[in-house]
Structure formats: C-alpha cells, structure tokens
Amino acid sequence: MAKVKLPNGAVLEAPDGTNAYQFAEMIGAGLARAALAARINDKMVDLSTPITGEVSLQIITNKDAEGIEMLRHSCAHIMAEAICSLWPKTRLVYGPTVADGFYYDVDLDTPIRPEDFPKIESRMAEIIKADRPFERIEMNRDEARQKMAGDIYKLDNIDRASGDVISFYRQGDGFMDLCRGPHIPRTGAVDPKAVKIMSVAGAYWHGDASQKMLQRVYGTVWRNKKELDEHITRLEEAKKRDHRVIGRQMDLFSFQDEGPGFAFLHPKGMAVWNEIVDFWRVIHRKYEYSEIKTPILLNESLWHRSGHWDHYKQNMYFTTVDDMTYAIKPMNCPGGLLVYKSNKHSYREFPMRVAELGLVHRYEASGQMHGLVRVRQFTQDDAHIFCTPDQIESEVIGVISLVQELYSAFGFKDYHIELSTKPEDHIGSDEIWEVATNALAGALKHKGLAYQINEGDGAFYGPKIDFHINDCIGRSWQLGTIQLDFSMPMRFEATYTDKDNTEKTPVMLHRAILGSLERFLGILIEHYAGNFPLWLAPEQVRIMPISEKTNDYATKLAQVLKQNAFRVSMDLSDDKIGAKIVKAHGDRVPYMLVVGPKEAEQNAVNVRMRQSQQTVTVPVDQFIAKAKEQIAQKSDQLGM
RNA sequence: GCUGCUGUAGCUCAGCCGGUAGAGCGCGUCCUUGGUAAGGACGAGGUCAUGGGUUCAAAUCCCAUCAGCAGCUCCA
Secondary structure (H helix, E strand, O other): OEEEEOOOOOEEEEOOOEEHHHHHHHHOHHHHHHOOEEEEOOEEEOOOOEEOOEEEEEEEOOOOHHHHHHHHHHHHHHHHHHHHHHOOOOEEEEOOEEOOEEEEEEEOOOOOOHHHHHHHHHHHHHHHHOOOEEEEEEEEHHHHHHHOOOOHHHHHHHHHOOOOEEEEEEEOOOEEEEOOOOOOOEHHHOOHHHEEEEEEEEEEHHHOOOOOEEEEEEEEEOOOHHHHHHHHHHHHHHHHOOHHHHHHHOOOEEOOOOOOOOOEEOHHHHHHHHHHHHHHHHHHHHOOOEEOOOOOEEEHHHHHHHOHHHHOHHHOEEEEEOOEEEEEOOOOHHHHHHHHHOOOOEHHHOOEEEEEEEEEEOOOOHHHOEOOOEOOEEEEEEEEEEEOHHHHHHHHHHHHHHHHHHHHHOOOOOEEEEEEOOOOOOOOOHHHHHHHHHHHHHHHHHHOOOOEEEOOOOEOOEOEEEEEEEOOOOOEEEEEEEEEEOOHHHHOOOOEEOOOOOEEOOEEEEEEEEEEHHHHHHHHHHHHOOOOOOOOOOOOEEEEEOOHHHHHHHHHHHHHHHHOOOOEEEOOOOOOHHHHHHHHHHOOOOEEEEEOHHHHHHOEEEEEEOOOOOEEEEEHHHHHHHHHHHHHOOOOOOOO
C-alpha cells in the first residue's frame, strides 16, 4: 500500500503505483483540476509519478511559487516547439526559467525579430489549445546519446547532466525535448492570454565569448491575463524610475556624442553631487581620514611598477607628451603610494587613512556603457589605509561601519555583499592571498553580515569585499569595495619603521564606499525616483506668485531664502497658479510656496508639498526653521 | 566587443512599400492678472545622426561609420 502524508497532516492510502494525480483526485476534484505537479518527500515530480510506500505528498498548483515556476518552464518548451515549427532549421540549446519568466537559447541563422513575436505567440496559443499531455520518457545515457546523435547542443547537455537516467519530455506527438523536468500535465494548463514573448537578444553558448552567439528569446507567463498586465505595468513603472529618464526630466546631467561614456553634470546634478560630497567629507573627518589629491596624468613607468601595465593596460588611456608616454590613471593607488613614499613613516602613524576623490578613466567596450552607472570617466571616493598586519581586521571592521553609516543616510537597505577571491591573473603568492582572504571573511563574520563568495573575481592585487545594489530593472551594480593588498606596497618598496627599529612593509587597504560618485548618483536617482529628500534636492523650494501683483513679495522672499542657503527658484511666468503647480510637481520640487496678496500681507507662505495636494499657510520664519531642521536631520519626510 | 533593434525640432514621438517634413510639450511675443494638478492667440525652431550608393527624385531603399537601447560577455 502507498501511504501518503499530506501537508495538513492527513494520511491517505491507496494501492502501490497510484500516481500523484490520482491522489489529488482523492483529495478533491477541484484540486485535481488545478494540480500542476507534486512534491514527494521534498522532491518535485510530475503528477504521473507512481507512489509506493510511505511518503509525504504535496500537490502543487499555480498558487504555489513552484507551480508558477513550472508553468514557466513548460512554457519554454511550448515556445521552443512554436519556434521550431516556424523556423524548422532551429536547433534548441537550453531553456530555463528566470525571475518573472523564461527564455530559450536557440541556434538559428535567421534573426528572430520583435515583429515575429505575435507569430510565436499565436503558434503557442494553438499548442496550448490543443491541450496536449506532457509525457516523460526515460532512457539511459547511451540511449540518450544515440537518440541525440549529431546534435552538439543536446549531446553537451546530456554530458553535463548528472545521474544515469536521462529524461525527455514529449508534448503531443511532434515535439520532444531533453529535459530533467518535472512539467505540468498538459499544455492546456497554461492560460494563453497570460503568455507574452518579451524580447530577443544574443547570448554566447555557455556564456563564453569565444563560443557561437545564439539567440535568446525571452518570454513570460502568469496565472492569468490580469497578472500578466500587472507585470507589464510594473515594468513600465520601473522604467519611469530610470535615472537616464529622470536625469533628462530634471536636467541633472547629459551625455554628448563628443564624449561617449563621459557624463556632463548640469547645475542641478552638481547641486546633488556637492551635497553628497559635503556629507562624505564630514563623515570621513569623523572616521579620522585625511584627504589628498593626486594627478590624473602620470608617467608610464609608474604603471609598469604597479603592475597595471601587465594586468590592466587594455582598459587604460595613454597620451604622449615630449616623447614621454603618460597614462591617464585608471586607479588612484599608485599616486597614493607616491604620496606615502614622499615621507618616512613609523608604526606610530598607523593606521593611516588617506582618502582621495580621484577622477579615473577606464576604457570600457562600447556595449558596456549604461547611463551614469557604467561610464568611462568617474570619480572614486577612494581611500588607502596603511596599517600593520594585526590592524587589518579592525580596520576592515571600521570601513564596514563607515559603509553602513553612509548608506543608511541615503536610505539604502537592500544591498548585498560579495567576497571575491583570487583571480587567475594575479600578483602575489598563494599564501598571501589566503591570509588576506581570511582576514576579510573574519571581519564580515565579526560584523555578523551575510555574504556570498565570488570565486576568482578579486582584483589582480588582492581579494575584496564588494557592496552591491540593484537598479530599477533589477540589475546589480557594485558600489563600495574593500580590497586588501599585500603586493602593491612591496612593488613600491613602501616601508615603515616598526617598534623594533626595523623597516617593514605596510599592509595596504584600498576602499571606496560610494564607489563611483557618478554611479552612486545614478543609483540614488532611481532609489528616490527623483524625489530627493530636502537636503539633496537640487531645487528645494519654488516660489509661485498667484499673479504678477505679488512678484515683488516673491522676489523678496526668494532673497531671504537664498540668504538662508536654500536652493530656491521662482516661477514668474504668466501661467495661472494651477499650471505653475503642475510644472512644480513635474519637476519634483519638495516645497512649493504659493504666495498672493494674503500671504504678502502676513509675511507668510502657503506651502504645498511634492506628491501631495495638501496646503498649509505658515509664517515665513516658521517655514525656514522647519525646512532647516529637516535638512540638518537629512530627513526624507516633508511637512510643516 | 558580440547579436538584434533604434537614430526626424530642446524633449517625447508621428511620417518610412520613394515625390524635398508634422503633432504635443517646451521656448519667444502678445492678450489675460487668474487662489492650488495645464487660460488663449500668434510665432521662431529641423542638412530627417554622418558619409557613400541606387534613382528623374531618398527622411523613406542599400552599404559603411558613429552614437544610443536590450541582452550576452566583460567590469582585474
């Protein structure tokens, strides 16, 4: 007898070999209709799986996260069949699910274009309407290899599969694909109105740029049309947060053809930038950093010495002056080391924390650029900490505290941490790398922070801790980084005099908190969707007279506010007040001060707040005091 | 860098199976002086990314280059 225990604790019995679907029927006809798959003893299986002995059983429907996932995976197969029937020369490669959808990589010489998507969708709808069963076929490895003979992609997938049993899934008679499964019972379990082909793009086989470029067709499927529509709406909303769009709308920055990858910061963008930097300096004084500035252009020989010539040259810009080759710096560390070496140092100075807002240039391949978050010229909020080996952990802990303090001031909570280890192309011995990597991991553990290991992704001179944050469309960008470096000080013969009066090599920590100010600004724009808190807002206050008759009062008021260091503007156009308000909301101005004869008489302002329809009239002094307080506290709340 | 797509007014976009350019917003001038999410009129503004080609004729078709977008790869 098969004895199954359900999630609610109930136990059902049936003859051995009764399958999961039949158990679902025993529970209820509605559940059987909704059933997509089953979980037997924590393993996801097809509904057709026969059950013997004593097991736990959960019927999976589209209400479960696993159910949606399976719907998507099966939909990838349905899409594959549709594509194969439209383009018979298609060779299938690999078709997994991803967050919110699925894709299938196909090898097909004719490009699939967006205008082909409706064709694919209607072909898929036909397959769905035919309500064909998904059928699992198992064979051993040799049989599978024979079956797929000549198909390099599927043979490769078989070779990468684990276990002795290789499974295929057939949907109806025509189409069969190698797949681990499990799948939904029938194609008809998909709502054809909830399916959409989203995009197509190139993708290298195995993610290897030396391999053939395949076509990756992205699709999505939801439980029903309503959820699909909601998903599309979410994507559209996310796009509205895009820092490139908001940057244009708010006139914060621009890019020009004359300098691809080089951002032009406009006055309003600079206002935000300067607030960030002012705050950054205050915090760095608190954490006992000094600040330096090193040249952008430095002789080629320096970069030979640092190792950049051998390990970073293809990303660097060079220029020749007086027959000498200079490099435009891609990093600040060599310059920082020259400053260090300009004096003799003692252990008594350690830990020595030296910051630099360093402008660096890195050549990025053309397809890599992305608004402010991936550029060819950027300002790093860099610092180099020189210390003794036994100070490493406490210094790393100190930097992590600084990261936490800075990020929280900007309301960042959703970042994740990665620890990157030794890359293939590196300098320094294995022992040094191990000590350094352990020191970083130790500091993270001490701080009780979760992190993931990023194998082989360290800098060429040392391992690193990176802080990553997602942009509006879910892409992850690195902000802060802490990199341990035992090699660069040796290469530069940097030394300090230790207690025992011997000369030793200091340990060097490279670190950036915001990472690149350009990238940080881009992420910040998306984080706030352009609705900056008052202290950061490029335009903090806009004065809007009801009519020309109050222009004089408005002008005087603006003077007072400017004297109080507010970033303030006036709307003296002959628009009616309603139109002025629309524009101010559109420009995301935190405080709109509506003034007419009544306010002028009482030396007051009528305050309207961004994203709100409420208004309140307060004396000018009160407005100033309140707003100043919000700025001082870096509050993200408005209100009088 | 690779694959695909895109490039028309300051911005967002229409026009594109060929017959020398349009809208809305913005901008300027004028009327209006209006109390909380768009008053009105008139006007200026474009070598249709750049360079070739096909054609009697190219914004429109073809090629190349540049730039941007999405994804892949990269981000040392």
